[in-house]
Amino acid sequence: MRKKTIEDYVELIYILQNKDEKVHTNNIASALDINPASVTEIFQKLSEEGYIDYEKYNGVTLTQKGKKIAISTKKKHDTLKNFLTILGIDEKIANVDACKIEHVVNSETMERLTKFVEFVQQFKDGPRWIDHFKYFYETGEYVECNPLNEKKCPVHGSKQQ
Amino acid sequence: MRKKTIEDYVELIYILQNKDEKVHTNNIASALDINPASVTEIFQKLSEEGYIDYEKYNGVTLTQKGKKIAISTKKKHDTLKNFLTILGIDEKIANVDACKIEHVVNSETMERLTKFVEFVQQFKDGPRWIDHFKYFYETGEYVECNPLNEKKCPVHGSKQQ
C-alpha cells in the first residue's frame, strides 16, 4: 500500500474508537498491514503533534484536534464513495478510490462534489439522466427522452407499462 | 509538493519533449522545483527501468514503454480535468486536483469518468441538468424544469425570451 498520511491514521483510530473506546497498537497494525513496532512510533508522533492522547501500554484516544481531522476526512470519504457509486462504480472499488482521493483533493472540489451528491440524492430513484448515462455507458448510445412521452424512450419506456 | 511518482516524471518529460525534442536535467528540475542533482538520479533510475533513453550530459527521450505510460497518464489527467470543470470547478484547481488524482485512481473509475465526460459533451451547451446543478449549487434550491414549458423554469426560462 501507498505511504500512509496522518489523515489515514486518525481516520482509522476514529473508526475503531467508535467500536472499542481504546485503540491499541495491534488494531492499527493489522488494519493497515504494518508492523506493531511502527504503530508505536506513529502513536508517539501523533501524540507529539496533538492528535491523540497516548499512554504507554494503554492504547490511544483522539484529542479534539484529532477528532476534527478524523470527522472531516471521513466525511470526504463518504461523499467520494457516494459520488463514485452514483456513477455506477462497484462499491469495493469506490471505497478504495475514495480512500486515496480523500487525501489529495482540494476543499473547493470537495464542496462541489458534496453538492453534486446532494443534488442527485434529491430524486427518489436518482434523476432520469442517470439512467440515460448508464444506458450510454453500457450501449454507447445516447437517446433523447421526453418526459411527456416516456414510452418512446428505450431507457424509461419499459418502466411505465 | 507531495513525493513524485514515475508517472509524474514520465508525463512531464512527454509534455516537454513535444516542445523541445530533448529534455534536460534543468527543465525537469525547475518544473518540479527540485534540485538538478536529484533529476540526474531520477534519470538514472528511469533509464534502468526502461522508461527513457538517457545519455550523460545529453538529455533524455522517452522509450516506447515510457511514452505509453505518459500518454495514458495525460489522458487520465485531461479526463479528470474536464470532469472537474464540468462540475464548475475553477480551471487552476481542476488542474492541480487532476494532477494528484490521476496517480491514485482505479482504471474502472477512470473508464466511468471518461464515459461520463463523453456523455455530457454530447450536448452542445451541456445537458440541462447541469444548469440546474449550478443553480442548486449557488442558491441551494432545486427547481423542476419541464422542457415543454421552459418559461416557468427560473434556470432555463430567461434563456428563451
Added chain:
DNA sequence: ATTATAATTTAGGTAAACCTAAAAATTTAT
C-alpha cells in the same frame, strides 16, 4: 583557441517511514 559561464554529474548526507529482533510490560490460564 582560451577562458569564463552554465549545465550536469558525483559523492556523501539527511529525514522519514517503514522493518526485525529482542526486551519489557501486561494479560490469561492454571
Added chain:
DNA sequence: ATAAATTTTTAGGTTTACCTAAATTATAAT
C-alpha cells in the same frame, strides 16, 4: 500467585527521495 502467552516498546537497521557542495563536462564570449 505464578508461569505462560500475548502485547507493546525499544534499539538499531534499511530504503528512498530528496538535499548540498564540489568536480566534471559542455557551451558561449572574446
